[in-house]
Amino acid sequence: xxxxxxxxxxxxxxxxxxxxxxxxxxxxxxxxxxxxxxxxxxxxxxxxxxxxxxxxxxxxxxxxxxxxxxxxxxxxxxxxxxxxxxxxxxxxxxxxxxxxxxxxxxxxxxxxxxxxxxxxxxxxxxxxxxxxxxxxxxxxxxxxxxxxxxxxxxxxxxxxxxxxxxxxxxxxxxxxxxxxxxxxxxxxxxxxxxxxxxxxxxxxxxxxxxxxxxxxxxxxxxxxxxxxxxxxxxxxxxxxxxxxxxxxxxxxxxxxxxxxxxxxxxxxxxxxxxxxxxxxxxxxxxxxxxxxxxxxxxx
DNA sequence: GGCCTCATTGGTTCAACGCT
DNA sequence: AGCGTTGAACCAATGAGGCC
Numbered sequence: 001x002x003x004x005x006x007x008x009x010x011x012x013x014x015x016x017x018x019x020x021x022x023x024x025x026x027x028x029x030x031x032x033x034x035x036x037x038x039x040x041x042x043x044x045x046x047x048x049x050x051x052x053x054x055x056x057x058x059x060x061x062x063x064x065x066x067x068x069x070x071x072x073x074x075x076x077x078x079x080x081x082x083x084x085x086x087x088x089x090x091x092x093x094x095x096x097x098x099x100x101x102x103x104x105x106x107x108x109x110x111x112x113x114x115x116x117x118x119x120x121x122x123x124x125x126x127x128x129x130x131x132x133x134x135x136x137x138x139x140x141x142x143x144x145x146x147x148x149x150x151x152x153x154x155x156x157x158x159x160x161x162x163x164x165x166x167x168x169x170x171x172x173x174x175x176x177x178x179x180x181x182x183x184x185x186x187x188x189x190x191x192x193x194x195x196x197x198x199x200x201x202x203x204x205x206x207x208x209x210x211x212x213x214x215x216x217x218x219x220x221x222x223x224x225x226x227x228x229x230x231x232x233x234x235x236x237x238x239x240x241x242x243x244x245x246x247x248x249x250x251x252x253x254x255x256x257x258x259x260x261x262x263x264x265x266x267x268x269x270x271x272x273x274x275x276x277x278x279x280x281x282x283x284x285x286x287x288x289x290x291x292x293x294x295x296x297x298x299x
Numbered sequence: 300g301g302c303c304t305c306a307t308t309g310g311t312t313c314a315a316c317g318c319t
Numbered sequence: 320a321g322c323g324t325t326g327a328a329c330c331a332a333t334g335a336g337g338c339c
Contacts, residue, residue, distance in 0.1 A: 034310060036324060
């Protein structure tokens with residue numbers, strides 16, 4: 001069988017992404033006639049048009065869309081190959097870009113990542129924090145190598161990635177010593193009308209928490225809602241309200257923020273996910289993080 | 300093996316033309 | 320005017336084949 005000319009395919013793919021031959025010619029540093037000719041050659045090779053010429057506009061045909069999909073995959077794999085080969089060269093540090101869901105307890109994130117490193121690892125972590133939605137978008141365009149989140153990738157999302165469940169924890173309620181002294185007697189009934197600091201409604205644990213409040217017939221007084229779990233704890237430390245946190249790191253929360261644990265909510269569980277892009281060639285450091293993390297909070 | 304010739308491929312510029 | 324297409328002329332790199 002005759003081989004596909006990948007150079008032609010690259011031109012086609014660039015034109016499809018750039019939207020015009022002019023834009024592609026700038027991107028590729030190649031003249032417009034040349035690109036036009038190569039497009040024609042590719043169309044002749046396939047025996048069917050890939051673009052519809054509508055006036056001076058180019059529109060992908062159905063075949064064109066199909067070819068573009070394959071080309072994206074081909075060139076994505078090519079980039080990946082370069083990244084992996086260059087990234088794993090001897091003596092070069094591996095950069096791993098990790099996105100952490102803002103609602104996730106930082107102590108949990110630290111424990112998940114820290115477990116993955118051995119002393120002889122030469123890995124350079126670049127950590128960022130954002131909403132899961134934005135982190136998944138960054139993952140889709142290869143700006144991130146890994147996302148740690150309280151929610152798995154939604155099935156409908158057009159992101160080529162895999163969610164690995166790396167642990168779970170029940171939830172504990174915390175409060176400053178003064179507030180705890182007031183709320184501890186008669187827990188959990190004492191929580192009715194009590195001031196609360198809660199994770200935003202975007203978070204997975206919030207839905208679970210609301211169900212618990214409902215089942216216990218409690219109506220907490222929401223003082224503030226947070227996207228950022230660390231900020232929530234700072235408010236909690238100042239006695240602004242009771243707040244939830246993972247039982248798995250309850251001791252550290254008590255120690256670090258000088259708060260007291262009010263009680264454990266066994267039905268309010270939080271799951272932790274490590275979401276990594278589906279790669280033909282696995283990022284070795286990411287694989288280690290995913291494997292190592294799974295052992296921290298066994299679910 | 301080294302050298303030459305030739306064909307092929309893919310690039311360039313330039314000009315002209317059609318379309319919006 | 321801006322953009323895409325076509326054609327012509329030309330250049331450079333490469334590979335195949337023939338010759339010494």
